[in-house]
Amino acid sequence: MVKKLAADTNAQVQVLNTEGMLLGDSSISSTPIPVKILTPDVIQAISGENGVYIENLHNEKVLHVSVPIKNKINYIAVLRLSSSLEEVYNVIKKLVLFFGVVITASSLVALVIGFFIANRLTKPLNMVKKATQEMAKGNFKVRAQKISNDEIGVLADSFNKMAEELGQLEEMKNEFISNISHELKTPLTSIKGFAVTAMDMVGENSELYEYLNIIDEEADRLSRLVDELLDFSKIELNKIKLTFDDVDINCLIRETVVALKPVAENHGVNLICEKNNDNLVVYGDKNRLKQVLVNLIDNGIKACESGKTVKVVLEAKERAIIKVEDEGHGISESEMKHIFDKFYRGKNSRYSGTGLGLAIAKKIIEEHGGSITVESEENKGTVFTVTLPIKYQ
Template sequence: MARRTTIANRWFLKSFSAVVIVLVLLDIVLYCMFRSYFYSTVEQTLRSELNVISTVLTRYYNSSSTGSGTNYSNEVRNTVESFTKKDRMELMMINSEGKVVITSSGFEPSNSYDMPDYDYAVKDEGGIGTYSGYQSNGEKVMAVTSLLETGNTNYNAVRVITSLSKVDKQLGIIMIFIIAISGAIIILMLVLGLYFIKSIVMPLRQISVNARKIAKGDFGVHIEEKTDDELGELCRVFNYMADELENSEKIKNDFISSVSHELRTPLTAIKGWSETIATSPGDKEVSKKGMKVISEESERLSNMVEELLDFSRIQGGRFNLNKANMDVFAELTDAVIIYSEKARQENKTLLYDEPQEIVTIFGDRNRIRQVFINIIDNAIKYSAADGHIIVATAVTDKAVIITVEDDGCGIASSDLTKVKAKFYKANSTVRGSGIGLAVADEIVAAHDGTLNIESELGRYTRVVITLPVAKKDEQ
């Protein structure tokens, strides 16, 4: 099994490593820049000194009557011996054979000098050569040689040389400072990065742990919301999800309890009256009453089972519609007729002014009638004693609007947003499975329509169904 790559590992391998590489490259670039600057400064200083000395000697040579005589030699020797900057650099005179003849240090000239700069000067058109490197004794130096335009073979060139040890030492101090800053940046970034990664990883681990708890059925878990960023939003969404799952679980349990009760009631009635009829075979009145109860309760069971089947089809994505052009008001009228008798038996008034026009929609006739039946049935159930149920219609250019209003107990504002949810029952004292309205909402949505509920607790409930009329090319 491959080792799991954590966020911290990925951050270290990518971001942290990239920063370290950039800092190292930056240190190298800075070193090269400072080295170039310091060495260029030393070279300019040497060239400046060399230019002054060369100018003085050339002028003296040109002004001397003999040029190569004793006076010129003395002047050269005096210039070299009186060189004022011998504590920082050394002045040398070189003959035409490339040998040092005089030095400002006072040491006897040696033929063992390594002078690549003299060779460069001889080859250079301008007569100037520069060299930086190590001498035979291991000392790092920089030297500049300039050929004299005098024609004197004894003093053919002037050379200035200086040690680079102090420059390299200064350069080393600067680089130590730069490396120390880079190291501090790396350490600071490591500390802040680990803190930042921890602030991300810990909530994610908590989410992972709580997600496993939710998977096992524990919906009461929550995550502390410490930040107001994307991670905080993730925690809020997770807590919202946990609350919704807990609420859904509660609704589902209530639904199971409600359905169990709703199934038990008609089954108990059917069983009881069946036994009564069986024990009273000669009593026609009892048999007639019992058969009526059995028929009604069987119808209730059939409707409940049909609702459960519809709900199962919706959940499984197998909710198919057989759409065709249909008269929506004809189906509404049939539903009103079916429930008019029920309203009368419960001493309630169902008011409906049947439209005379024909309005065509493209839909499933049976499903649309199922929606109307469910809405009207609910209105009768929840309306007040001796109450009124009003069924009204309206038509626009693009839609037909059916409104069913009752003057019953109404729905609390806290329940109004949930009343179309699956399994939800705003009033647990009223018989029903709690999924009929959810199924009706799904059916209307499948017809590109809307089902909206308006209510005021203790006064009324109004259901507004809007369905698009069939287009001319569909009619």
């Protein structure tokens, strides 16, 4: 009977009596040696219930299922089926592996698709962002590339339209400043000319002489402002023309310091320049470089109280390094970001200018392939550093 059952089920079949004694075994051809099997499944079957037990036999898991056999009144035997679980475990392992590979692969595919979709969405947005940042720096010629016809495409279109209009307005403004400055120059020259002539006519002892002198000085001041405005508009319209030639930097510094000595003295400020005997030559526009130096020294003088010092130092490393150091009121951190902006004038500036000096200076130095930087400590002083490429030494 056990043999027949084993053939049907593919399992080892055993029959035990109600004490657990082995009566028949499908894996043994003869009658088995009487031996008691009292594994948990058998014990449960003896007590009248179905028993299940998984045994670890030589690293192999074996499932035992025991069921009690009953005649009409009593339990008379136990039928025990045993089968190796190895194959089942192998199937489970294969399934786990299969699902692991499928999940990993599909996650990777999802990731790649997600990346491409995100990129498709963010690329046009990034292009618009870059264009806006560029425009915030003052470049109105920048345009956003239109990649798609969706909302982002519409945004790029609107941005480009706005950039074009702003560019036109900016150009109109610069043209206006340029024209008005030109128009102002002629009457100013007449005012100054007639004031000087009138001064000559009335003579120094006349009461009128003082008034005419004021007119002359104020005309000079206005003239300087108009010159700065003209320079500015030229720079903005890219019409500034530099005349390059060999410039002896030592000589240039000396000349500028000598020219500004009277201004410094008027403010009670010491203006000194540290001698450097090197013959340092830069290829540049002498007048424009002088204009930069004049503005830096003038700013230093304006920042200083009477009795303080403004010093101009020249060093030569790989580049010519000009430092303008002052002992003035310094520049606060919040102001620092703006001092090179056009028309920016410091809050505690005692002397009014147009606020164009540094903006023009920066542009001129950049046109020379140089740089201009600033370091400052409030109430201690400020150092402006200009570097320029050296032609020869």
